[in-house]
Amino acid sequence: MAINRRQMLKTAGVSLALTQMGSIATSAFAAKTVNIGFIYVGPRDDYGYNQAHFEGKQSLDKMDWIKAVDQEKVPETTDVQEAMESMIKLDNVDVLFPTSFGYFDPHILKIAKQYPEKTFLHCGGLYKDGVHPKNVGSYFGYIDEAQYVSGVVAGLMTKSNKLGFVAAKPIPQVLRNINSLTLGAKSVNPAITTQVIFTGDWAMPVKEAEATNSMISQGIDFITMHVDSPKVVVETCERKGVFVGGYHANQAKLAPTKYLTGAEWNWGKVYTDYAKMIQGGSKIPNLVRGGLKEGVVKVSPYGMAVSEAARKAGDAAKGALASGNFVIYKGPIKDNKGKTVIAAGKSYPQTDIWLESMNWLVEGVIGQV
């Protein structure tokens, strides 16, 4: 029995751990009930970032040896420190998943030092070996791969050759999604442009709606986004009759006729893998990353509007990315000011750390950082 479980874990661990720099020993948890606590920065049902994590938590429900509690709308202040400590002290939680990016520094780092016997797993990929406490782990996904596929589909479906992107802040993660979407679209339709509008913050429903409406009035006929809750943008697109690509979670329900596809997290897989590692008492890698190949991210099923040609092209891109041989950031690539950022012959595979300090927009994007 134990051997079987170990073997299973080994495969799970290998498939999950793309980069492994260190690991957290969890032997103490083997074969007993494990209490896990999830903390979200927004509501569980936001059709976005937090819902994606909540759905991941729900996928643990079928494992009867796990007791998972969660707390929503916890701001990135001492509130989250309090929530973590309260879960540890009052709910006897062994493993914590504080999911918001801003929870890491200083909040998780501070509490993790105070409770070295507990495990803190943070969504964001910020762990640095030798700098951060050993009982901290970090996981993140290359969701821009899914945005690339979304771009391929959008590039073939657009009539006006104008795409729109409603973005929160000009930070590397967001810029990478914008660039990957645009590169995906340009790979099938070199004439396209992507108009980007930054709203300034993660949850600005009014500004998001304004941005969507102004893009639609400019003749843009496909819009996607990187904001915490895509609900407003998706609903506006459906109402105004333009195509929309989802983000974070599946929003097809909100735009039954106009939803093309979307870039989704697959936290259910990540959390299940972690749970199995914990149960088996195996070491948890401090850094877990992956894309389509590892199953950390996924592409929404195509909507009814997607043409046969676009489906084929989308599947081909998905297949290429899932095989792990295809590189999105392959030179020559120019930014939208005409400067060559990646020279011909040079390529940056997904795991390259250089991509994580991205501060430029690719040629074809209208907007500035």
Added chain:
Amino acid sequence: MSQDSVLISAPVATENAERGAAESALNWLERLIIPVGAILIGFAIFAVFLLIVTDAKPLAVFESIYRAGFGSWFSVQKTLIRAAPLLLTALCVAIPAQLGLIIIGAEGALVMGGLAAAVTGFQLNGAGPMFVIFAMALAGMSAGGFWIAISGALKHYRGVNETISSLLLTYIAIALLNHAVSGPLRDPESLNKPATPPIGDINMLGNLPGMNVHAGLLFGIIACMIAAFMIYRTVPGFAMRVIGGNVRAAQLAGLAVGQITLAACFCAGAAAGLAGMVEVAAVQGSASAAINAGYGYTGILIAFIARQNPIAVIPAALLLAGIGAASGLLQRSHGLPDATVLVIQGIIFLTILASETLYGRRRTST
């Protein structure tokens, strides 16, 4: 000016002296019983709300609130940490209220104070922690004070409604913060979470001795005590209350209404600015969008529950902090939504406001 004040205060003082000790004790009792009663009635209404709207058992919910907010030393410390910034932001409302000004811009002053403190902190990093902390506090208080003084000046010189102007200044402050941390003051290291450079671990405000609570709590309590002393025991404080009672009368009496208004608004903003400094120096370590966390708005609620009395701000802040601390446990063990604590806060706010009319009834009936 002091001569005028003496003239005005003379009849009040004699009136005070005439009242017996028993009378003032009864007054104190009234001031204690009415708000406590209002809070208890608020909890009763909340219990009815729970019975009607949810499946949760009110007694179990109250037990959880108590356990999460005050039930153990751990909970008490968490409540104290929550209360620390709220004490200071509540003062930002309570001090101008003495002059009859309704200032609701504590959030803006907090943000400006936090930003100024962070900039001072990382610029002076290396100059000795005591000095840096002192300079950060000074910078935070000055920036926050300046921010609310703008509202005071607009009110006094241009007749602009201070409630509206302080609220709008908050939006400007938040926009300035976001611009500064994602533009000119951004730490290039802060890739996906734009922030100013860190002030340095050595310059962080530590915990109070024997507790896991940062020194910001002490700042808050001292500030409340100083404010109460200033308002109730000094000539300028008396002048503030005269202006609050009747601006025309104050002007006729020769009080420098403009100067006092500006000074009071500056002190109010300085309190909220200090809260921003504490948020940077004791919690975040740098300024980012995270310092704009709504403490300024909760401060408004607390100041009103405390009926604008700086000493009463302390228990009011503890009560709201304790209720706020319960949010997590209510979600986790009763399946109640996060908004539950907002419902309690709202009900208590209303019962306290409704109880205002009860003051002074005792005297008329005897």
